[in-house]
Amino acid sequence: MTKNNPDVDNYIAGFPEETQKLLEQVRHEIRKAAPDAEEAIKYGIPTLILNGNLVHFAGYKNHIGFYPAPQGLEEFKEELSGYKGAKGSVQFPIDQPLPLDLIARITKYRIEKNLEKPETKVKKKEIQKSKKPSDKEQVSVHIQKLHAEIREAVETIRKIILNTDQEIAERIKWNNPSFYYTGEMKPFDPEGI
Template sequence: MSAPKKAAPKKVATKKVATKKVATKKAATKKAATKKAATKKAATKKAATKKAATKKAATKKAATKKAATQKAATQKAAASATGSAALDTYIAEHPPEVAAKLREVREIVRRVAPHAAEKIGYGIPTFTVDGKNVFHFAAFRHHLGLYPGPEAIAAHTAALAAYETSKGAIRVPFDRPVPTALIETLVRFHVG
C-alpha cells in the first residue's frame, strides 16, 4: 500500500501547480485589465483636457471676434455720423482754448470753400470737394496740425518759413495765433 500513498501526493503537487498556474493567469489578467483601465482613464483625461483646451480657444476666438465686430460697428457709427456733427464732436473733445482754435480753422475753411463737405478722415477733421481731400486739421499736445497736402506746401514754401513743416504737414504752436491768411491761401490752392 505504500505505492498508492506515494501517488496521492503527486496528484496534490500537480493540483498545486495547476492552482498556481490559474492564480498566475488570473493575476496577469487582472494586471492587464488594470493597465487597460489606466490607459483608458489616461486617454479619457487627455481627451477631456484637449476638449477643454479646444473649448477655451474657441471661447477666446469668439470673444476676439466679438470685440472686433463691436469696434467695427463703433467706427462705422462714427463714420456714418454727419460730417458737421462728427467735426462738432471732435472739437468738443478738446480743452476750451484748443477747441476755440479748431473752430477758428473750421470757419476759415468754410468761408473760403463753402461748398466743401466736412467729414472725419484719417481720424481728423477733413474738408473735401468732389470727393477729393482738400484740407485736414488736427489738435495735438503742443500744436495745431494743418494738412493742405504736399503740393500746396511745396507751392508756398516762402509763406511757410515761420512754421515747422514736413512733406504734408504744418505745425502751428498753440502759443501763436491761427494763421488766417495762410489757411485761406492754402485752401484756395485746391479750390481756386
C-alpha cells in the first residue's frame, strides 16, 4: 500500500473521536480494495487516485459522505436505496454500522472503470514535464546559439566558474547562464581571510 498522506491524517484528526473511527474504517476499506491508489486532499476532502479520481469520502455531523461518482452509484442502486444521497454521493449515518463490504465493492468497481479509460491529463502533463532538458543542457543549448566569438568567451568564463568549486551549478535565468552554489553556506568569518 502507498504511505498514508499526512493531510488525510490531519483531516480525520479534526473530527470527534467516534467520527474519526468511522472515517478510518472507510479509509482502511478503500485502501484495502485499492492498494495501488494514492491518497490526497481534493475538493477539501480525502480522495484516492488511480488513473484519475477514484473515490472521495468525508465526515459530517450526522453522516459519512462517500463519493464514487455517478457511475459507481448507478451499479449499486438497489443496495444503496436505504441511504440518502444525490447523483454522485451517498450518506452513511454515523449511528448505524457502515456497509464496509459495499464500500469495498464500489471502490473495486471504480478501479475497473478508471483503468478502462485512457491515461489522465495529469499523467500526460507529468510526461511532458519529464522531457524538459536539464539545467546544464539548457545552458549548453543557449551557448550554442551564440555567435562563435562570443560563444568561445562565454565557454571560457563558464569553465573557470564551474571549476572553482564542485558545488557550483548552472541554469538559465533572465535568459542567460546563471551560476549558484548548491553546498551548505557557512557563516562569514572575517578573521579566516
